[in-house]
Amino acid sequence: MTAMLFILQGSTTLALAPLMVGFVRFFKARFQNRRGAPPWLPYVSLWSLFAKEMTITRYSSWVFRSVPFVVAGVAVLLAFSVPTFAYGVIPEPLSNLFFIGGLFALGSVWLVLGGMDAASTFGNMGSSREMTLAAFVEPALYLGLSTIASAAGVWSLDGMLAHSASTPWEAGVLPLAFTFGALLLVVLAENARYPVDNPATHLELTMVHEAMVLEYSGPYLAFLEYASAVKLLVTTLFLFALVLPFGLVHAGASPLWAVVWYAVRFLLAAFTVASIESMIVKMRFYRMQEYFSLAFFVALAGLALVLLQRGIF
Amino acid sequence: MNIDQLCSQLGFVRSKGGVVEIPSAELAERAQALTAANVPLAFMYATDERALGAGFAVHAVFSLAGSGFLTLSSALDADAPAYPSLTRTTMAAHWYERLMGDQFGIVAEGHPDWRRLMHHENIPVGTYPLRKDFAWNTKLAQAKEPYPMHQVEGKGIYEIPVGPIHAGVIEPGHFRFNVRGERILALEGKLFFTHKGVEKLVEGKTPEEAMRFVERISGDMVVGHTLAYAEAVERAVGHTITPRAARLRVVWSELERISGHVFDIGNMAGNGTGFTFMAAQGFRMLEELRRLYESLVGHRYLRGAIVLGGAYDIEEDAQEQLRSQLEKTERELKTILNIAFQSDGLMERFETTGVLSQAAARAYGARGIGARGSNIPADVRRDHPYAAYAELPFAVVTEPAGDVAARFKVRAREVTQSLALIRAALASMPEGSAVSTVTIKQGDALGWAESFRGAVIDFVRLDAQGKIDRLAVSDPSFMNWPLFGELGPGNIVPDFPLCNKSLGLSYSGTDL
Numbered sequence: 001m002t003a004m005l006f007i008l009q010g011s012t013t014l015a016l017a018p019l020m021v022g023f024v025r026f027f028k029a030r031f032q033n034r035r036g037a038p039p040w041l042p043y044v045s046l047w048s049l050f051a052k053e054m055t056i057t058r059y060s061s062w063v064f065r066s067v068p069f070v071v072a073g074v075a076v077l078l079a080f081s082v083p084t085f086a087y088g089v090i091p092e093p094l095s096n097l098f099f100i101g102g103l104f105a106l107g108s109v110w111l112v113l114g115g116m117d118a119a120s121t122f123g124n125m126g127s128s129r130e131m132t133l134a135a136f137v138e139p140a141l142y143l144g145l146s147t148i149a150s151a152a153g154v155w156s157l158d159g160m161l162a163h164s165a166s167t168p169w170e171a172g173v174l175p176l177a178f179t180f181g182a183l184l185l186v187v188l189a190e191n192a193r194y195p196v197d198n199p200a201t202h203l204e205l206t207m208v209h210e211a212m213v214l215e216y217s218g219p220y221l222a223f224l225e226y227a228s229a230v231k232l233l234v235t236t237l238f239l240f241a242l243v244l245p246f247g248l249v250h251a252g253a254s255p256l257w258a259v260v261w262y263a264v265r266f267l268l269a270a271f272t273v274a275s276i277e278s279m280i281v282k283m284r285f286y287r288m289q290e291y292f293s294l295a296f297f298v299a300l301a302g303l304a305l306v307l308l309q310r311g312i313f
Numbered sequence: 314m315n316i317d318q319l320c321s322q323l324g325f326v327r328s329k330g331g332v333v334e335i336p337s338a339e340l341a342e343r344a345q346a347l348t349a350a351n352v353p354l355a356f357m358y359a360t361d362e363r364a365l366g367a368g369f370a371v372h373a374v375f376s377l378a379g380s381g382f383l384t385l386s387s388a389l390d391a392d393a394p395a396y397p398s399l400t401r402t403t404m405a406a407h408w409y410e411r412l413m414g415d416q417f418g419i420v421a422e423g424h425p426d427w428r429r430l431m432h433h434e435n436i437p438v439g440t441y442p443l444r445k446d447f448a449w450n451t452k453l454a455q456a457k458e459p460y461p462m463h464q465v466e467g468k469g470i471y472e473i474p475v476g477p478i479h480a481g482v483i484e485p486g487h488f489r490f491n492v493r494g495e496r497i498l499a500l501e502g503k504l505f506f507t508h509k510g511v512e513k514l515v516e517g518k519t520p521e522e523a524m525r526f527v528e529r530i531s532g533d534m535v536v537g538h539t540l541a542y543a544e545a546v547e548r549a550v551g552h553t554i555t556p557r558a559a560r561l562r563v564v565w566s567e568l569e570r571i572s573g574h575v576f577d578i579g580n581m582a583g584n585g586t587g588f589t590f591m592a593a594q595g596f597r598m599l600e601e602l603r604r605l606y607e608s609l610v611g612h613r614y615l616r617g618a619i620v621l622g623g624a625y626d627i628e629e630d631a632q633e634q635l636r637s638q639l640e641k642t643e644r645e646l647k648t649i650l651n652i653a654f655q656s657d658g659l660m661e662r663f664e665t666t667g668v669l670s671q672a673a674a675r676a677y678g679a680r681g682i683g684a685r686g687s688n689i690p691a692d693v694r695r696d697h698p699y700a701a702y703a704e705l706p707f708a709v710v711t712e713p714a715g716d717v718a719a720r721f722k723v724r725a726r727e728v729t730q731s732l733a734l735i736r737a738a739l740a741s742m743p744e745g746s747a748v749s750t751v752t753i754k755q756g757d758a759l760g761w762a763e764s765f766r767g768a769v770i771d772f773v774r775l776d777a778q779g780k781i782d783r784l785a786v787s788d789p790s791f792m793n794w795p796l797f798g799e800l801g802p803g804n805i806v807p808d809f810p811l812c813n814k815s816l817g818l819s820y821s822g823t824d825l
Contacts (some may be wrong), residue, residue: 032593121473126808162333195658198587205473206587206807208373212375281658282587284666285807 002251005089010080013237017079017229018042020236020270023219027274031259034081042229046222054218055222060118062185067114068216068223073108075227082234085262086249087162097145101138104190107227108134114131115212122204126211129285133196136292137189137279143299144183148176148242151306158239163246173243178302184272185295187235194276195291196282206282236269244268315380319352330757337396343408344373345402352377352401353678356759356770357409358785359417360446362388365664369394369419374405374759374770378696382759382770395420402616405678418442431505431824434460442513449513450677463490463501463798470498472804477506484820488797493804500801500809502784502794505824512825515784519547519771520621520753523781528616530786531822533576535612536569536763538771538786539619544699545760545773546621551749556622556743562700563738564635565610565618565625567731570824571639571763572602574724574731577644581652581721583813586662594649598642605638621722623748632739643732649803650725663718667812669800670715680789681767683796683816686720687711693761693768700762705737717815730756753779766790766817788822 029036056064081094081103093099106132115127118223149155151172152163164172173180189196192209201207204214213224241248247261283291320326323346325333335343344354356374361370370392375383387396398421399406410421411430418441421427432440437456439448464472470493479487485506491499513528515523527542528535540562547554554562579595582588603613610618610625629636653659671680674687677810684691690709694702710726712719757774767789778780793816801811 028589033597036594075422098666121471125473194587203584203589203810206473206482278589278779280588281656281662283658284662285805287661 001173002089005086005251006080006251009086009089010076012080013079013084013230014076014279016227016266017233018046020233020266021171021229023267023270024232024277025200027271028278030277031274031278042053042225046226049222050219052141052218053135054216054220054261056217056220057118057193057215058277059254060215063113064117065220067110067117068220068227069229070110070128071107071114072223073228074103074110078103078234079158082238083158083161084237085247085258085265087158087165089251090156092156092159095158097142097149097155097157100157101142101145104141104231105134105138107231111209111212111224114216118215122207122211123215124203126208126214126230129208130212131205132290133189133292136288137186140182140292140299141186141190143177143303147179147299147303147306150303150310152177156263161238161241161245161248162250164242165248165250169245173245175305176242176302178305180239180297182295182299182301182302183239185291185298187239188273188276189292189295190235191232191273193232193273196288198282232273236273240265240269243287251290314700315382316377317653319377319383320349320379323347324500332372332384332386333633335385335387337389340371340373340385340387341397341399341402342408344375344399347375347383347385347697352383353675354405355382355678356626356772357399357406358772358783358784358787359413359419359443360774360783360785363391363419364445367391369417370516371396371413371419371627372772374772375482376696378394378691381697382562382761384759385725389419390578393420394418394462395422396716397422398424398566400424400426405675405792407593408791413812417441418444419762420542425644429458429460429735431508432458433503434458434503442510447513447603449510453728454631460503460822462489462503463491463499465493465498467493468653469493473616475788477503482719485723486820490806490809495805497804497806497809499705499803500797502797503822504794507821507824509550509821509825512784512786515781517780519738520751520775520809523784527784527786530825531819532724532770533573533614534708534748534764534766534788534819534822536619537762537766537769538564540566540700540758540762541620541764541769542773542784542786543562543619543760544762545758546753546775547761548752548758548776549752549756549773550754551756552622552749555622555745555747555749557745558624558747558749559701560738560742561624561627562619563702563705564617564627564735566700566764567734567738568602568618569615570608570731571642571698571728572599573817574728575599575602575642577724577765577814578646578650578653578721578728580815580817581663585717585814586659588653588656588659591653593787594808594818598645598649601638602642607637609635620748622751626747627739632715632742636736636739639732639735641730646728651719660718660810662808663721664714664716665718666808667800667815668714668716669796673799674715674796677795677799679767679796680792681765682720682723682795683710683721683767683789684710685716686815691768692763694763699760701738704741706733707734717811720815746772757783764789765791766822786825788825790818790820790823793818794823 022042026036026039074302112127114125148160154161197208249258354378360370369389372386414420415431473490475488477487497600530538583592607613608625669687671687692709755777761770769789769801772785775782
């Protein structure tokens with residue numbers, strides 16, 4: 001049963017990741033008075049990318065060609081190790097927050113290398129910006145997750161979800177409101193969304209994530225786009241499952257509500273990202289330290305609250 | 314002070330056509346004296362007079378606000394045309410002198426930056442397309458001449474080449490950034506990828522035939538270019554348009570200004586910063602205006618609105634449709650501008666970004682938004698009134714800060730003023746004919762119009778058969794492109810697209 005749930009959770013994530021991207025775009029279009037493409041368009045786009053031939057500059061090394069596989073491999077691992085609708089199914093070490101953090105870092109570093117390998121200016125610019133941002137993201141990411149870990153008493157994401165689901169909502173989730181706020185800021189940055197990066201821009205000079213993948217085409221590009229879709233889905237759905245731990249599946253029970261609540265969290269996550277991107281302006285790059293300081297201090301406030309609550313201070 | 318007083322003060326003798334003939338050796342110092350007297354250089358062009366038994370001639374046009382334009386002309390040698398460069402003391406001559414070097418082979422001696430401008434690497438040395446003995450359909454050999462660009466060297470400094478092909482649906486242009494980290498140290502553009510040869514193609518055509526070419530100089534600035542051209546032709550032959558036509562020209566001009574500014578407002582705030590709301594709303598409103606133009610004149614970009622001898626007429630019921638659409642646009646624009654000005658994130662991106670100092674704008678002869686956003690009240694509608702502008706109430710909009718926010722505010726305020734101008738023009742529209750027949754004869758004159766990007770100045774010379782002998786067009790984008798070298802450095806690379814959009818220049822208009 002547990003093994004089946006483990007496989008089901010991972011494969012659902014892998015199957016639905018492009019749909020999440022599609023729904024974000026769909027909601028954004030609606031915010032802009034446009035009808036927008038159907039939410040399943042990303043599947044078609046990925047398919048057509050797979051059918052295309054690749055152009056790879058001869059001034060690139062094996063690093064360039066290995067990046068899509070490493071990044072997509074990391075995405076598959078993430079799909080199986082980050083819980084999105086079930087708890088008590090992922091082995092503790094696989095879902096340990098430092099392991100997950102390491103996976104994120106591994107994916108980013110290879111993407112950065114891929115951006116630099118072809119030696120194009122834009123790729124290097126994107127890589128330089130990505131590393132700058134990564135240095136800012138990590139403190140807030142680990143602080144936020146550790147806060148939840150210390151409230152839940154476990155180091156695994158799976159265990160955090162179990163804690164959220166098994167304690168009453170007011171007692172389990174409300175004290176962590178600050179932490180969720182901080183993690184939302186981190187999730188937006190990790191996924192190259194507003195206000196840190198603009199995934200829809202055509203302006204090469206302003207790009208971060210897109211600049212690193214500019215040199216990729218065809219199936220390799222599909223790998224990278226698919227990987228970023230998986231990342232978006234697992235990070236947002238995990239966060240929303242922590243905040244709304246209803247209808248979660250576990251080894252003992254599979255409530256009928258599970259599908260409904262999954263759909264609710266899925267759409268809510270897409271809607272939240274889309275509305276943030278429609279309502280705010282992308283920040284000036286030199287203001288990023290302020291954005292991440294905000295994320296860090298909100299996470300710190302969350303940690304202080306949790307420690308106070310547990311009577312440690 | 315008017316032009317006659319200025320001339321007597323500086324000891325100039327004006328010929329019958331109002332032109333001051335100056336020996337080429339004196340041109341530079343005269344230009345410096347005029348600039349010092351606050352009569353800035355507006356335009357420079359050259360002519361090939363060899364068919365008349367002379368050589369070449371270079372003409373420098375100065376603008377005396379409130380009184381008119383003063384042209385200094387110098388005859389040059391037919392075999393080795395050269396004169397001392399104006400650029401050493403008058404920065405605004407910088408690109409014009411390089412352009413005349415490419416077009417006519419006229420050498421500005423002592424020019425501090427004597428490189429090719431319009432001709433890229435592939436144009437052989439000695440190609441002077443605007444000389445009369447160069448056939449427009451000459452097939453050029455493929456050359457590989459150097460086209461050096463500004464470069465900074467040092468530890469940690471790298472170059473970013475961008476374009477000429479861009480990811481968006483925009484025209485081609487190459488930009489070379491010299492950057493340290495994210496900070497721009499130097500920036501230069503290489504334009505002129507879209508050469509159409511308008512100035513060459515219209516030679517020998519009748520003014521009516523040439524109108525089709527002028528309409529296509531810059532796709533979204535049809536009225537600006539056609540109006541300056543029509544005014545020049547009419548002034549050359551001494552034709553006066555009807556009072557109704559003068560009012561209609563104001564209406565068409567201001568309509569084009571509204572759609573130009575609405576696009577730029579949406580483009581700056583929307584695409585420049587990623588505030589998608591502004592782009593969505595701005596482009597939606599622009600589309601409504603384009604459809605209005607189509608129903609009024611049969612063309613979404615107002616081709617055919619300005620004709621020689623007048624303008625396309627707007628009937629009574631069409632005027633009603635125009636008023637109601639403009640009311641809707643005004644209401645909606647007010648709402649979205651309120652949202653924009655209340656968005657701290659947006660204002661934070663705009664303010665202190667891309668600052669153009671007043672001194673730099675003045676030195677480079679910036680036009681339109683580029684000048685008025687840096688507190689220079691330059692506007693040919695007021696400085697040299699044409700059409701019916703002298704009779705209609707309006708004030709020149711300026712903003713002091715010189716940053717992207719200032720240029721955004723100038724546009725927002727000018728739209729309001731354009732709406733008022735259109736209403737005033739419609740309310741006082743006299744009866745009568747909108748077009749009068751222009752009798753074409755020999756003559757030459759300048760014509761000008763304030764387009765939404767800034768002043769367009771045209772020089773037209775008609776020969777004895779009434780055909781165009783020379784059409785020289787000065788587009789505001791040509792004057793404003795070099796400003797990037799001034800306002801770019803100091804900004805960070807990701808802010809450049811915003812700086813670029815804040816000037817909103819045309820590539821096609823620059824490269825005739």
